[in-house]
Amino acid sequence: MTSRQxxxxxxxxxxxxxxxxxxxxxxxxxxxARSAAASDFDRAEAKREAGHDEAD
Structure with missing residues (x-):
């Protein structure tokens, strides 16, 4: 066998x-990355405000 470099x-x-x-x-x-995390937070907050409490 030959070794590969x-x-x-x-x-x-x-x-x-x-x-x-x-x-x-x-x-x-x-x-x-911060923008994506903020978007995730905003979506979760909108769900909570709409009455869809989910533990994420």
């Missing part, structure tokens, strides 16, 4: 890694 990173791979750790990208991901 992981491919060596290319310039494009390095650029993607740098982009993934870019502060504005991280901030954007956090903003989207």
């Amino acid at each position: 992981a491919p060596k990173p290319t310039k494009d791979d390095n650029a993607q890694a740098q982009a993934a750790s870019h502060p504005s990208l991280i901030a954007l991901v956090r903003l989207v």
